[in-house]
Amino acid sequence: MTLPVALSGSDVIGQAKTGTGKTLGFGLPILERVTVPADVEAGRAAPEKLTDAPQALIVVPTRELCQQVTNDLLTAGKARNVRVLAIYGGRAYEPQVEALKKGVDVVVGTPGRLLDLAGQRKLDLSHIRVLVLDEADEMLDLGFLPDVERIITMLPPKRQTMLFSATMPGAVISLARRYMSQPTHINATSPDDEGTTVKNTAQYVYRAHNMDKPEMVSRILQAEGRGLAMIFCRTKRTAADIAEQLEKRGFASGAVHGDLGQGAREQALRAFRNGKVDVLVCTDVAARGIDVEGVTHVINYQSPEDEKTYLHRIGRTGRAGAKGTAITLVDWDDIPRWQLINKALDLKFPDPPETYSTSPHLYEELGIPAGTKGVLPRAERTRAGLRAEEIEDLGETGGRGRKSAPAAPAPREERAPRTPRQRRRTRGGSTLDESAVTVPAPAEGPTDEDTPEARTPRRRRRTRAAAPEAVAEAAVTVVETPAAEAEPAPAPAAESAAEAKPRRRRTRTAAAKPAVAQAPAAEPVVDFQTVAVAAQTAEPVATKPRRRTRVVKPADEVDFQIAPVSEPAPQTRARRSTRSAAKPKAEAVAATTTVEDAAETKPRRRRPRAAAEKAETAVVTVTADGEAAPAKPRRRRSRAAAAAETAEG
Template sequence: MTLPVALSGTDVIGQAKTGTGKTLGFGLPLLERVTVAADVEAGRAKPEQLTTAPQALVVVPTRELCQQVTNDLLTAGKVRDVRVLAIYGGRAYEPQVEALNKGVDVIVGTPGRLLDLAGQRKLDLGHVKALVLDEADEMLDLGFLPDVERIVTMLPAKRQTMLFSATMPGAVIGLARRYMTQPTHIRATSPDDEGATVANIAQHVFRAHSMDKPELVSRILQAEGRGLAMIFCRTKRTAADIAEQLQRRGFASGAVHGDLGQGAREQALRAFRNGKVDVLVCTDVAARGIDVEGVTHVINYQTPEDEKTYLHRIGRTGRAGRAGIAITLVDWDDIPR
């Protein structure tokens, strides 16, 4: 639904459920928009249209998502040899600056580091033809709005703007109205599918005392046919604690939360993708956009703060048409929530 509209250069607000392919929905039009050496060779573009400055910018809320989107775009842009660079915090500046100096076509970045490099004049945003805000509502939740606004002011006024999100609160629509020109709003829903969650995720709720939860999780993880599992906690401390308890019980578990260094977070996610670790315990940093094949179970160890977080957490399973199971453990004090 998005591709024909986005390819024509129109501004797009895209709304679709978790795991339905938003990344390529904006990724392919971006890869088409940038002028690369291959276009000059094929006679589609003149040599003077080439530039070393980035021609497209994707802004994402989390570092993990930044890496994932970058890898997806690199895969999709391989044949035309599109240069895609991830720019995010928690990593050394030098390699990122070096890559920028060499020349890059598409940048995927988190707001903080983008502003950093732009402020130091290392990153030139004057040639950007297309801007994408991915998981736009999450950026508002994380308080990135002022940063995003500052980034937008550095871009050319004449550009294509695309905004994607699974949930569309009023503030996002306001953001869209301010920075977009006559956007086309596309909502991808199947006619028989009423709910907000993906229909092929079976959702269970168990009431459990906090002292019984580790035991309960261990039993769930022994379910027949369980593939990879993700366990979500509300606090970093709980996440670290559960990961350790599960390791002691003999499960191959890793953790992703804010107290870990960026290197450790990436390593844990990599081990999970490769199946070296089959249980990943995380806080909500991993609830958004993370796409790992073969996740059959999502366990909410602690009830999420709100319904949006619930939707994104359980959306880590049941992706790309597969089935999944979501289990939420509710402690007595979580009942009102």
């Protein structure tokens, strides 16, 4: 019915039951309409109509269907030498691109890969004369409608469009109205067919428990007269699990689902067609258009989603006039779904009988021999199995293909010597720099000469209980001078004070020791000298605890490390002293050597009257001649400090 309408160039909507030959219904008109060199030689076509670009495009939803349609068209077009190319995902791009460069007449492909090659300008769609959408409703269900519309917009507006499917929902009809011009709707049915299913297919529906289903399937597969069998599952995980269980029970089984690479999927289909595998467990990806000779049994391990899926599943058997058996196992939870399918297709199984692997009616209806168990006897294991079919290396994309064998390890004598990992000592998560400045320990305490220089001792904190007797407190004045004006001023007091070490914290009764932090030579020269003169203390305290060195990191700016005072003098609060410690402090005078006028230093904060008797410091500026010049007086001084300064002057 389709051939005369399609050969005339009119748009066609073809609808027929599964297994009635839809592929050649659109394939033969395409093979006749394309222009090949034989037509030019016979004078049926002009030479300018010859082109290496594809002249016909067939869009299919699945890779397996794409490969099957390509093989059918190659067989039918052998006499005219028509070049047919399959383009689908899961394979390498390069062979497909090379075939397009050599020239092709008919392209059969899936929407994703067609869009990829068209977007890369590898596929030229400007010469397409015929467009065919096979299994159009399945492409709508899989979400291919936007991709199909994009492909249609790339085609010439003047073309022939044909849609073919076993079921035609409303969305397909609306698609036809949008992109087709006055289509002819052909619905082919046989006079003796009743309903929507093929009459040659015997249907059985059983209510089965999920845990008993593997045993039931194993016994059904041992029925008399069984040839090839296909088992459909709803999920990929279930399909993989059932294929593995059947293999353990002795059946030659293979699996086809979306988690497998394209090479493994084609390997299973080839083994199934060649007879090496007689049980194919698959998802609905293989329910469309797959035509394998000799399929006698189709088992729905899980209930289908809707009536269309059910029709396409059982359509794998009873094809081209052959007889088949369709068995559906419905779980208790799927009874409502099955009742909807039964009503939509007008079947006679509204309430399936409860059935187990030992039920007598199961053996009687399906012809299972009495005494059959769930394991295939060894005498009947005659199939070669899936491993007998070699897997083809397709250069799969996505990293799911066959992995190459790992390279052999090199001999021991040829291996490169292993370099040990270098470790760097850190303190507090930061790496110790070689250019860090180390402040030496004070001269009056125990020295660190017996300690290795590379070893940095752990920093400790002093507590109040460990504080020695009080010593005189010295004030520190910091003045920075540019490098051009700074000159070294050697002094014995400064050299003795350079060995002082900064302290982290001090108690109220503990006196601070002077410290000097040397800056890097590249930075401006800054001298910090703190001289403490005790009136009554002539010798250093022998019981002073051991000092620890401190590492100072070099920075872009000079980092001043002042041990006695953690912050500059203007930012620290004045400390209170007891009356007993006030007398020795009043007699102590600190001389600080600076390189600028002491007037530039910030004044101290105001102190209470209780600290009036505390020792004050005198800032002395060293001139180039080595003589000390009197410093400018502070803004606020106590009477005792003024009298001491007058006497000193």
